[in-house]
Amino acid sequence: MKPSTTNTQVIPLFPALMRGKCARCRIGNMFKGPLSNVMYHKCNNCGLTFERNPGYFYTAMYVTYVFNVAEIVALGVAIFILSGGSNNPWLYVGITIPGILLLAPLNYRYSRVIQMYWLDPTLKYDASLSRRKTPADKDDS
DSSP: OOOOTTOOOOOOHHHHHHTTBOTTTSOSBSBSSTTOOOBOSBOTTTOOBSSOSTTGGGGHHHHHHHHHHHHHHHHHHHHHHHTTSOOOHHHHHHHHHHHHHHHHHHHHHHHHHHIIIIIOTTOOOOGGGOOOOOHHHHHHO
16 A cells, blocks of 8 residues: 655644754654764755754854853842842852753754754744655565
8 A cells, every 4th residue: 555645734932842843844853862962964854964064063062152151141040039129149159050050961952953953044943844744655665
């Protein structure tokens, strides 16, 4: 039995972004595991090379910087409110630095995902590549 050639589906942006899926097909994984920061070289579904040119992910450092600033501000405000307006700088430093270090792996992962989804003008979602490969596809090839 031949699979339908119109078996494409539009995969929503936000769930694919949160799961670290390929920006072009939204099916293949960018990372080797849900908690891993080790990236695959290519998408296993559409063949997109993730590091599209040397130094491609340098821009992700700026996204990480924005994440860090937002985390510092959020932690600072939370500490201020929860401590009743404490003026002790060591309280802020002692909570903010470990907080940033704990969130560093997520910053690394999602800065790369955001760069591929939103900061690369040449990389667009292609719904025709969003066809899940089935065992029947392997029999036909």
